[in-house]
Amino acid sequence: MSLPKVSSHFVSEKISAVRWLPEQLQQSDRFVTGSWDMDHNFVRLYRLQSNQYADTSVDYIPRCNDKVDMEADVTAMEFVDKNTLAVSCADGHMSLMNVHRAVEEDQLQRTARSERLHYFRYSNKSAPCTGLSVYGGDIATVGEDGCVNIMNASNVKQVKRTIEADSMSLLSVCYISQQQLVAANRMGIIRVLDARAATAAQPKLFVGVASEDEKSSNFVSAMSTHPMQQHILLCGTEEGSITVWDLRNLQGPASYLSAHDSPITDIGFHRKDPSKVFTAAEAGVVWMWTENKLIGERNLQDGSSAWLSGDRVRSLISVNGVLEKIRKSINSFDTNGSRLLCGSDTEAVYLIDNIF
16 A cells, blocks of 8 residues: 655645545545635646646645635635536625536636525624535535524525524534534534424434533534434534534433544544545644544444444554644545545645555
């Protein structure tokens, strides 16, 4: 196996979100970035090209093909399909972008922008849209107003459902199925919501994330579900720990791991190999968590998961540093085949080849 190869590429923007463009039969060589905390924020479309310069240690360099000017900080991005990108912003709106692939210059165009989705009721000021999740053609957004908005990509001007889920800021959201989603608030409370029901008819299903200090709150900063077993929910937290929930049994966490010594900014399973999980943290690191091979084989047979093993989880999963000592927050990552892409407050993107 080849050793991982890390290359850094400075883009002169603080990057809040990165996503590879979906490809069916090949490893993607295109990606999009969203910026934050700049005088002008953009969503940019990049394409990897062979390095023609003297530095032969770097095989590919990204070249920006197109960009779209945004009204506020980009807070989250997800692809609805292979050409349609949903982008949430800190002004309470959500936009759809269309990617047009071409031989020479790819193009990125905004095709729709929602009405204001999130706002504070009493002041009528816009509330930041803090996250989004996609399931099929449906898009769910959460914001600092404590609301969840659900719409379809075919018409983002019309909100299908608004759920007043919480009295405080919601920081992350994740679909479990087309009918159910989970949302986490600033106090570490995770709510299971029915995408079909109005606020008054919502089930009273909620749990509190674990914390090393029982007297302090520990908010959920990132969430991810297993791509094939969506009852397995991983929550990265403010204290840097990982709390694992089996959504079929909410009496208590399935597992709890002390992980980073700074808040986790992103967490997710590898899109094609769910035996691997990645976590990014504010300290400027990215770790890869890998299930023991024998455990992975057993999972295929009986549907169990090392992540649901309680106190034994540490002995069943190994962890390796993929990106270290960046010194500023790694805010977002995405996997594609053997490549890992990371965006950071260093105004750079990091491309790691041969991650396994």
